Structures are given as C-alpha cells and as structure tokens.
Amino acid sequence: MRHIISILLENEAGALSRVAGLFSARGYNIEAMTVAPTHDASISRMTVATRGSEEIMEQVLKQLNKLVEVIRVHDLSEGPHIERELMLIKVHAVGPDREEVKRLSDIFRGRIIDVTDRSYTIELTGPGDKLDAFIHALDPGMVIEVVRSGASAISRGAKAI
Amino acid sequence: MTSPTTIHERLSPKTESETLTGAEIVVRALRDEGVEFVFGYPGGAVLYIYDALDKQEAVQHVLVRHEQAAVHAADAYSRVTGKVGVALVTSGPGATNAVTGIATAYMDSVPLVVISGQVPVALIGNDAFQEVDTVGITRPCTKHNFLVKDVKDLASTLKTAFYLAATGRPGPVLVDIPKDVTGKQCAYHYPDKISLRSYKPTVKGHPGQVRKAMQMIASAQRPIFYTGGGVILGNASEELRKLVRSLNVPITHTLMGLGAYPASDPQFVGMLGMHGTYEANMAVQHCDVLVALGARFDDRVTGNLAKFAPHAKIVHVDVDPSSISKNVRVDVPIVGDLQQVLTEMNQVLDELDALNDPHAMQAWWAQIAEWRKRDCLHYQQDEQIIKPQFVVQKLFELTGGDAIVTSDVGQHQMWAAQFYGFDKPRRWVNSGGLGTMGFGLPAAMGAQVAEPDATVLCITGDGSIQMNIQELSTCQQYKLPLKVACLNNHYLGMVRQWQEFFYEDRYAMSYVDALPDFVKLAEAYGHIGLRADTPADVEPVIREALRLKDRMVFMDFRVDAKENVYPMVPAGAALSDMILV
Ligand SMILES: Cc1cc2nc3c(=O)[nH]c(=O)nc-3n(C[C@H](O)[C@H](O)[C@H](O)COP(=O)(O)OP(=O)(O)OC[C@H]3O[C@@H](n4cnc5c(N)ncnc54)[C@H](O)[C@@H]3O)c2cc1C
Ligand SMILES: Cc1ncc(C[n+]2csc(CCOP(=O)(O)OP(=O)(O)O)c2C)c(N)n1
Numbered sequence: 009m010r011h012i013i014s015i016l017l018e019n020e021a022g023a024l025s026r027v028a029g030l031f032s033a034r035g036y037n038i039e040a041m042t043v044a045p046t047h048d049a050s051i052s053r054m055t056v057a058t059r060g061s062e063e064i065m066e067q068v069l070k071q072l073n074k075l076v077e078v079i080r081v082h083d084l085s086e087g088p089h090i091e092r093e094l095m096l097i098k099v100h101a102v103g104p105d106r107e108e109v110k111r112l113s114d115i116f117r118g119r120i121i122d123v124t125d126r127s128y129t130i131e132l133t134g135p136g137d138k139l140d141a142f143i144h145a146l147d148p149g150m151v152i153e154v155v156r157s158g159a160s161a162i163s164r165g166a167k168a169i
Numbered sequence: 170m171t172s173p174t175t176i177h178e179r180l181s182p183k184t185e186s187e188t189l190t191g192a193e194i195v196v197r198a199l200r201d202e203g204v205e206f207v208f209g210y211p212g213g214a215v216l217y218i219y220d221a222l223d224k225q226e227a228v229q230h231v232l233v234r235h236e237q238a239a240v241h242a243a244d245a246y247s248r249v250t251g252k253v254g255v256a257l258v259t260s261g262p263g264a265t266n267a268v269t270g271i272a273t274a275y276m277d278s279v280p281l282v283v284i285s286g287q288v289p290v291a292l293i294g295n296d297a298f299q300e301v302d303t304v305g306i307t308r309p310c311t312k313h314n315f316l317v318k319d320v321k322d323l324a325s326t327l328k329t330a331f332y333l334a335a336t337g338r339p340g341p342v343l344v345d346i347p348k349d350v351t352g353k354q355c356a357y358h359y360p361d362k363i364s365l366r367s368y369k370p371t372v373k374g375h376p377g378q379v380r381k382a383m384q385m386i387a388s389a390q391r392p393i394f395y396t397g398g399g400v401i402l403g404n405a406s407e408e409l410r411k412l413v414r415s416l417n418v419p420i421t422h423t424l425m426g427l428g429a430y431p432a433s434d435p436q437f438v439g440m441l442g443m444h445g446t447y448e449a450n451m452a453v454q455h456c457d458v459l460v461a462l463g464a465r466f467d468d469r470v471t472g473n474l475a476k477f478a479p480h481a482k483i484v485h486v487d488v489d490p491s492s493i494s495k496n497v498r499v500d501v502p503i504v505g506d507l508q509q510v511l512t513e514m515n516q517v518l519d520e521l522d523a524l525n526d527p528h529a530m531q532a533w534w535a536q537i538a539e540w541r542k543r544d545c546l547h548y549q550q551d552e553q554i555i556k557p558q559f560v561v562q563k564l565f566e567l568t569g570g571d572a573i574v575t576s577d578v579g580q581h582q583m584w585a586a587q588f589y590g591f592d593k594p595r596r597w598v599n600s601g602g603l604g605t606m607g608f609g610l611p612a613a614m615g616a617q618v619a620e621p622d623a624t625v626l627c628i629t630g631d632g633s634i635q636m637n638i639q640e641l642s643t644c645q646q647y648k649l650p651l652k653v654a655c656l657n658n659h660y661l662g663m664v665r666q667w668q669e670f671f672y673e674d675r676y677a678m679s680y681v682d683a684l685p686d687f688v689k690l691a692e693a694y695g696h697i698g699l700r701a702d703t704p705a706d707v708e709p710v711i712r713e714a715l716r717l718k719d720r721m722v723f724m725d726f727r728v729d730a731k732e733n734v735y736p737m738v739p740a741g742a743a744l745s746d747m748i749l750v
C-alpha cells in the first residue's frame with residue numbers, strides 16, 4: 009500500500025542525508041521526497057511517499073523515529089489528509105494544438121505561465137493522480153519536459169501532526 | 170515543539186569560564202566527562218589535540234599500532250567497565266581504519282565516542298591531503314555523528330556525544346573536528362546536562378503492559394527466558410537473577426548475553442541459536458511463553474523465522490522500539506530500560522496471587538532434563554591430538570572461571586562461548602553482530618587497561634590473530650600481561666566447517682598456509698611464547714602462562730584441524746533441526 013509520511017526534523021546539515029540514507033540502506037522504497045523549512049526556521053518538514061506492507065511500514069516509522077535529529081514522524085495515510093503536488097510541464101503547441109492545449113489546461117485548472125510561438129509551459133497543482141491524468145490526456149509526442157515537486161501533504165482538521 | 174533547544178544551541182553555561190584552544194577543550198571535556206583512557210593514533214589533523222593531551226595527566230593515552238585496534242580496545246574497555254569508551258584518530262586513513270571498529274561497536278550497541286581529526290574547515294570538499302568525508306562514511310555505522318565547524322560548539326557537541334552514546338540503545342558516536350577548530354580559542358563551558366527535543370528514550374515500562382506480561386508468564390506451562398546483550402548493557406543482571414529464580418524458569422542466553430545469569434546455575438540451559446545447546450533450542454521450540462529481554466531475534470538465533478518458537482506467545486522488552494516486532498511478531502511489547510522494567514516486573518511478581526502450575530513446571534523441567542541427556546557438547550579427548558574444546562575447558566578450570574575472556578571470530582569463538590561458563594556479566598567480550606576477525610587481541614588490551622589486575626584471556630584462532638597481530642607491540646609498551654590462547658587448527662576453521670557441510674569438502678582458500686612460528690613471533694615482540702603439541706602439554710602450558718602474572722604470554726595450541734562446532738543449525742533450518750555430534 010502507498011503511504012504518505014510526514015517527518016519533522018532539525019533543520020541541520022546532514023539531516024536530509026540521514027533520512028535518505030536510511031531508506032536506501034534498509035531497502036525501503038521511496039516514490040517521492042520533499043523537504044523545506046517550516047514556519048519555525050529550526051525545523052524542516054519532509055514528506056515521503058513510499059510503499060510497503062504493514063510490517064515494513066512499522067519498521068520505517070520506528071527507524072525514522074530512531075534518528076537523533078527526527079522530532080516527529082506521522083503516517084498521514086492513517087487518517088484523512090490532503091495531498092498536493094506541483095507540476096511544471098512544457099508542451100509543443102503549434103497550429104490547432106495551441107487551442108487544444110489551452111482548453112485542456114483550463115479543464116485541469118492549470119495556468120499557462122510561459123509562452124513561445126511553439127510551446128506553452130503550464131503550472132498544475134493537485135493530487136498526483138490528477139497530474140498523471142493531465143499527462144495522459146496529452147499526445148505523448150507533445151510533451152517536451154516535465155518537472156514535479158513530489159507530494160506535500162497535511163492532515164485534515166484543526167490539529168497539527 | 171515548544172522547546173527552543175536544537176542540537177547546536179543548548180544549555181546553561183557555568184558561570185566562571187576560561188579561554189582555551191579547541192584542542193584543550195577536547196581534553197578538558199574528556200576530563201570533565203571522567204574519561205581516564207583514550208586509545209588512539211596520531212596524525213597531522215589531531216596534532217593540537219595530542220599536544221594538549223601531553224600537557225596533562227588526568228586523561229591517559231594508549232598508543233596502539235593501528236586505528237582499528239584503538240576502537241576495538243576502547244570498545245572492550247567499555248564492555249568491561251560499563252563506561253563510554255573513547256578513541257582518537259587522525260583524518261583520512263586514520264578515520265577509514267577506524268571504520269571497522271566503529272561498525273563492530275555499532276552492531277553490538279557499545280557506547281563509544283570516537284574523535285577524528287579533519288582537514289581545516291576552508292579545505293573541506295577540496296580533496297585536500299588526507300581528506301575523506303568521515304561523517305558521510307560513518308553515518309550508517311554510528312548512532313549519530315557530528316562535524317564541528319565552530320570552536321564555540323565543541324564543548325556542547327562533545328557533551329551531547331557522550332550523552333547519546335550512553336543513553337537509550339547505546340552506540341558509537343563520532344565527532345569529526347577540523348584541525349583549525351582545535352587551534353582556535355574560545356571560552357570553555359562544559360554543560361552539566363543535555364536535553365534534546367528530538368531524542369527522548371523511554372526508560373520506564375508501561376505499567377499495564379508489565380502487568381500483562383507478568384500474568385502471561387505466571388500462567389505459562391512451558392515458559393523460557395531468552396535474554397541478550399541488553400541485560401548486560403543495561404546492568405540488569407541482578408534484577409534478572411531475582412526474577413528468574415523466583416519463577417524457577419529455564420533461561421537461555423544469546424552469544425551477547427552470556428554471563429547475565431550464572432552459567433553454573435541449573436536453571437541456565439546454555440546458549441541458543443546456530444551453535445546453541447540442544448536443550449536450549451528444543452526448549453525454545455517447545456515453549457508456550459517466550460520472554461525475550463534485550464535480545465533482537467537475530468537470524469543466528471531464530472533459524473528459519475517461519476518455524477521459530479511455533480507454540481509461543483512472546484513478551485519482548487527492549488529499549489529500542491525498532492528491535493521489537495522487527496523479525497518476529499510479539500504479543501506483549503514493552504519499550505523500556507531493562508533495569509527499570511525488570512524491577513517493575515519483580516514488583517508485580519510480588520503482587521501476583523498465583524505462580525506457574527507446579528505440575529506443569531515439573532513436567533517441563535523433566536522434559537528439559539531429557540534433552541540435557543543428549544549431552545550435545547560431548548567430545549572425546551584422546552592422547553594424541555588436542556581437542557580445541559579441551560583447551561577451553563582447561564582454561565576455564567585453571568582460571569577458576571573468573572577471567573575476562575575476549576575472542577575473535579570463528580570456531581574458537583563458539584567453543585569459548587560453549588565451554589567457558591560465565592557466572593558474571595561483563596566478563597565475555599566478543600564481536601557478535603559484525604563478527605570482526607581481529608577483534609580479540611585489541612579487545613584484550615582494552616580489558617586489561619580497564620582491569621589491570623584481572624586475568625585477561627584472548628581466545629583466538631590462527632587466522633584471526635593475524636588480523637591485528639601488530640598489537641603485540643602495544644602490549645609490550647604498556648606491559649599488558651594478557652594471555653593469548655590461540656586454538657591453532659591451521660585453518661579458517663569456521664569457513665572450512667561450512668565447506669565440509671555445504672560445499673562437498675571443497676576447502677577453497679580455507680587452509681592457512683605459511684603460518685608464522687607464533688612462539689618466536691611472541692618472543693620477537695618481547696613476550697613469552699609457549700606451545701602445546703599434545704594433550705599432555707595443555708595443562709602445564711596454561712599453568713605456566715598463568716604463573717607468569719606480569720608477562721604477556723602467547724599460547725599456541727596445535728589443535729585438531731578437522732574438529733567441528735556442534736550442535737549446528739544450518740542457515741535457514743528450524744532451530745530444532747540441529748546437526749549433532
Ligand atoms: C561465528 C558466529 C556465530 C554466531 N552464532 C550465534 C549463536 O549460535 N547464537 C547466538 O545467540 N548468537 C550467535 N552469534 C551472534 C549473533 O550474530 C548476534 O550478534 C547475537 O545473536 C545478537 O545478540 P542479542 O540478540 O543479544 O542482541 P545484541 O546485539 O546484544 O543487542 C542488544 C539488544 O538489547 C537492547 N538493549 C540495549 N540496552 C538495553 C537496555 N538498557 N534495556 C533494554 N534493552 C536494551 C538493544 O536495543 C538490542 O535490541 C554468532 C556470531 C558469530 C560471529
Ligand atoms: C574480517 C573478517 N573477514 C572474514 C571473515 C569470515 N570468517 C569468519 S570465521 C573465519 C575463519 C576464522 O579463522 P580462525 O581465526 O583461524 O578461527 P577458527 O574458525 O579456525 O577457529 C572467517 C574467514 C570475518 N568474520 N571477518
């Protein structure tokens with residue numbers, strides 16, 4: 009099963025490589041990983057999208073908690089949460105495709121943020137599967153370049169993790 | 170998330186302060202931490218620190234001949250004393266040589282602080298002379314590590330290093346210090362206490378879980394205690410003894426747990442696992458409640474996981490939550506420090522109305538007595554060829570079972586574990602988790618430094634001893650009167666045994682050709698060498714070695730080249746499927 013894990017950790021040199029190193033050393037899967045400081049500059053928040061059985065997830069959480077710089081670990085998949093990812097996608101857009109791409113972008117609530125006579129660059133936010141769907145809706149030959157941020161996620165409701 | 174303390178800004182400084190160089194801060198911090206011995210080897214990046222060490226007497230330095238040995242010696246010092254061991258190495262090759270030692274300590278959860286020199290801050294990342302990314306290399310084999318770029322952080326980082334090494338699940342912590350940081354000056358404050366918002370080990374066991382565990386144990390018909398290195402590391406032997414005696418249950422130890430419960434006591438059924446006793450392994454496979462304390466269900470212990478202790482409900486106490494339910498699902502997990510949790514368990518025991526059904530227990534003990542009759546450690550000593558088991562048994566008898574025994578890795582290690590009965594904790598020092606050949610001799614040095622008056626025995630093999638043989642020189646310099654007992658079978662015996670059992674007798678590269686004359690080698694280093702060629706030589710050689718109280722003696726026992734360690738559970742088999750003699 010897919011899990012979204014939130015990690016609060018000390019914003020210090022090396023902390024990121026400890027987490028990344030843990031996943032590779034123990035053979036845990038990483039689908040995506042994002043990290044940035046929070047409103048408290050001394051703390052970073054990391055979101056890791058991973059897959060594994062229940063037993064493996066239990067170990068993943070325990071091993072993360074064991075890292076000295078990790079303050080808190082939470083598996084967001086255990087409860088209601090919101091997941092968002094940012095994608096910037098550059099597509100060929102000439103002739104009739106120009107209108108078509110713009111329409112598709114509107115349907116997905118994308119924004120065209122850069123334009124040339126041959127291309128559009130579109131900004132799109134949403135859960136990962138929505139971004140996948142947008143890519144699939146395009147003719148594969150049209151895609152020039154894609155960059156995705158990886159998932160960021162937060163629990164629903166008024167409380168922090 | 171309210172505490173403002175991060176790893177790099179902490180703590181109330183003491184009021185009065187002195188200005189010291191970084192190097193002096195290192196040495197003062199060691200002194201203030203109560204460190205008496207540092208094991209190390211100098212080099213460019215740590216010369217300021219050596220200079221500072223030389224100007225004082227509180228912290229003594231033991232000069233080894235290889236950095237790996239420095240870390241092993243500090244490791245054994247820690248295992249014997251219970252204190253944090255300290256090693257000091259230079260940058261680059263000094264640090265990489267130390268890595269095997271650090272990984273060894275990490276696998277066996279030994280608290281160490283390793284201080285490594287680093288190139289000056291401005292040169293880091295430039296492929297400077299003797300630069301390696303020490304923090305990067307050691308990240309996966311330390312509990313934590315630090316690179317100190319500012320002399321102002323030095324004292325508090327060292328304090329944190331000692332705190333992390335010794336608390337929770339212990340382990341090695343490395344502090345990498347660039348050379349220029351040791352030369353800069355700064356006011357010295359050594360913090361009294363450390364508190365980290367991201368690190369709060371659980372000490373006390375959950376009372377509900379402790380009660381549940383005790384009820385499960387007291388209602389068992391075929392209970393067994395399976396205890397490991399955690400009891401020794403947590404200094405919980407006394408509490409363990411009390412509980413096990415009150416319950417009259419059988420107890421088995423892992424290789425790392427030996428000595429926690431007296432081997433001479435009839436409730437002890439021997440070690441379990443791959444080379445465990447028949448009775449211990451059978452009892453584990455047939456028990457209905459398994460009480461695992463400070464043991465981590467290693468694959469050498471469980472054999473085939475799917476077939477491990479198939480009838481058992483499992484109680485597991487460990488200070489590290491990640492040890493629990495890692496390999497084997499447990500029924501009653503308890504996170505906490507064993508000294509504390511065992512005390513709680515003893516208290517609950519006093520409040521229980523009923524203990525185990527006496528009839529069931531009688532039947533259980535009768536069954537164990539049957540298994541014991543198998544006499545699984547039996548060997549036959551004739552008049553021609555020395556059996557390695559016989560040597561260990563004689564060492565045990567002639568030292569009154571009271572030596573500190575270190576070992577290397579191989580068959581001799583298993584025979585030491587099987588035939589030297591440890592009645593006390595912190596008397597058996599070996600590399601279990603990493604299985605590091607070359608551990609034994611430097612470990613014996615660390616043990617002898619810790620206990621100058623104790624008999625320290627290093628039970629080793631002809632292969633292993635050559636992996637740190639240069640330390641005979643250190644033994645001479647510091648007049649360490651330890652005794653090496655080499656079970657010389659001319660083979661990498663453990664490898665040979667596997668080849669005999671599982672590779673159809675093809676002994677690829679396991680014959681140790683061109684062995685040195687160990688007696689002459691010992692003499693060349695200024696020690697005494699003794700050889701035993703026949704069974705009749707064994708006792709006189711040991712007696713002579715023990716008589717030479719203030720000399721290092723190397724005993725070369727020419728033992729049966731083809732002897733095997735029994736019982737043996739082949740890798741992947743169920744614990745009950747033992748190859749027996
Ligand atoms: C050649 C060879 C053969 C071997 N054969 C065997 C064999 O037959 N049988 C065998 O048992 N081993 C054998 N080993 C050793 C094996 O590889 C493991 O090292 C060993 O089994 C692990 O022991 P342990 O479970 O006691 O764990 P340790 O490595 O000693 O770990 C200690 C555990 O206790 C916990 N702990 C630490 N401090 C505390 C505390 N204060 N409170 C609570 N918990 C604490 C830790 O978190 C950890 O989980 C062999 C090794 C070699 C090299
Ligand atoms: C550094 C290292 N290299 C290789 C091994 C693999 N190994 C395990 S036991 C063993 C043989 C040890 O030979 P010896 O010291 O003579 O002991 P014996 O088994 O003969 O008693 C080897 C090579 C190891 N454990 N450590």
Ligand SMILES: [Mg+2]
Pocket residue numbers: 579630631632656657658659660661662
């Ligand atoms: Mg050998």
